Amino acid sequence: MVNLRKAAVIGCGFVGASSAFALMQSGLFSEMVLIDADHDKAEGEALDISHGLPFARPMEIYAGSYDDIADAAVIIVTAGAGQKPGETRLDLVKKNTGIFKSIMPEIAKRHCEGVMLVVANPVDVLTYTAVKYSGMPEERVIGSGTTLDTARLKYLLGQHLDVDPRSVHAFIIGEHGDSEIAAWSSANVSGVPLNDFCDMRGHHEHEAAMREIAEKVKNSAYEIIEKKKATYYGIAMSVVRICEAIVRDEKSILPISSMMHGEYGISGLSLSMPRIVGRGGSEGMVPIHLNEEEQEALRASADVLAGVIRDAVI
Structure with missing residues (x-):
């Protein structure tokens, strides 16, 4: 069953961490799991954001694994290489489609019933990749787009x-x-x-x-x-x-x-x-x-x- 008060963030780089921080401030969720290939990075971001909770709203923020995403209302996927100076979003495509092809089968195993929100670039290509490899209904796989x-x-x-x-x-x-x-x-x-x-x-x-x-x-x-x-x-x-x-x-x-x-x-x-x-x-x-x-x-x-x-x- 979907927990409408739970979000999962996959990828704890600049975009993932900033999104987690903004979501904490929004008060939209009461539980948020952060997942990264570098588990220590996810733990560090979870701790850092959690220390601001006395100024915000009660929330459980923690580093976890793919097993923690099954009941999330929204699975936010920011994992991937970032865009460098002089590089177009489409220049990222081979690196990030490769990363997505490894992430999506892990998501597919958990039979998630929430919505996947793809944020990594090139977002349109990666949204297509997520539809193809996640096993989720395509209407529940969307990208941040434009x-x-x-x-x-x-x-x-x-x-x-x-x-x-x-x-x-x-x-x-x-x-x-x-x-x-x-x-x-x-x-x-x-x-x-x-x-x-x-x-x-x-x-x-x-x-x-x-x-x-x-x-x-x-x-x-x-x-x-x-x-x-x-x-x-x-x-x-x-x-x-x-x-x-x-x-x-x-x-x-x-x-x-x-x-x-x-x-x-x-x-x-x-x-x-x-x-x-x-x-x-x-x-x-x-x-x-x-x-x-x-x-x-x-x-x-x-x-x-x-x-x-x-x-x-x-």
Whole structure:
């Protein structure tokens, strides 16, 4: 039986540890197990985070093994090599698919009934790998996808328009990577079409501004990695947001990575589209409006991922 108050984090590097810390602060779970190939690392992170509990909410945090994941509501997989300066997410694919091919059979043995949330990069390829090797129903295997990219887009639009980014409704879709697409044709600010709102705020060079903002979103991770060698705080907060939607059965719409079955002419791979996220994981795709150019770019992004899957996974 699933324990809705329990999370498991597999991989205790920067992203895994930051996610565990953010989850502790969120109060969403009362039990969290940390698993790493280096058990001492998992123990150290569990101890360090636990020492902050007097300032937070009661929670049991401990280092464990794969046997401890069976009843977890969410299994968060961050294990894998990190992205280095000058390296793309897709450059990580062979190293991290190899790691996943060793982790997923261990998960399969435990017959988990919760939701697996893949966070390691390249997240779309690894989500597909997890579906293929974990034995879990594909709707319960999701990736963090472009949730963080979308947050970056909202943040930059909020700055550009001088409005609360929570009032901005826009998505990055496709690959979490260099072929991602800003879905401008469906973007709005509290129901007002984006270009109309830009005009209201005195911004009239729409095409140039959209190109600049989309490039900034795409290159955000590269900039951060160049300056501080890794990104982890933003993705940790994305993990918390997705976990909230799952354990609270919110039916929230988030741009997660999940398997495609003919939508927009794309099948047999995982990429990021807005989906309803609840206790069952991915509970259906939301068919946002995309113009012809965006649909073509989405299919091109899928082709990039399909080529990587053919070379590294199948």
